[in-house]
Amino acid sequence: MSKKIRWALAALLVIVVAAGGLYMAFGRGGDVPEEEETAVATAPSDGGGSERPTEEPTAEPTEERPATGDFTDPEQLALTFANTYPGNVDHLADPTFLASLDGTDASLLSQISNPRVEQVDHDLGDADERYAFTVFGTYQGSEVQAYSITLSRPAEPEEGGADADNDVEFRVDSFDWGPDLAGDEDAPGPATDLASPLTAQQRGI
Incomplete structure (x- = not known):
């Protein structure tokens, strides 16, 4: 074999070996597989159920008894009077007391809102059964004993x-202005100079 042929075969062998190395390095590897993302499920802390928000109970507001028109109940009469006067109270008043309303000035009561009544006395005598109520309300932003x-x-x-x-x-x-509106000699109130209906004292109560 000539020297030139030996050199040609040696060069071919080098090429084959180099080609095989390149194939092993790049041909078989291909793309590197991406790692699969795994979702981690978080188990609920209560054993599987979804938590539901709990609502705190709210206290029911206490309201005064609504007027029913049953005037055998003294509180119903007092409540109706407080929500009506200085309007027409002919059906609510004793005839003697009703007559005393003529010429009186009750316009101050139109400035009192949210009236409520509170029983302060009860007496059952031989002739009469009697109740006394105080009427409270809001006057110029403050609660007063009207x-x-x-x-x-x-x-x-x-x-x-x-x-x-x-x-x-x-x-x-009978009707008497409360101390918050009547005032006194040292501190007159808004009702001090107003003509008053028949009072409990005048009625002999």
């Missing part, structure tokens, strides 16, 4: 004697 009223009815029902149910309705029979 006035007091007394109500009465016969102690016994019209028929059936003392053991029968008394279905006679109460009527308002």
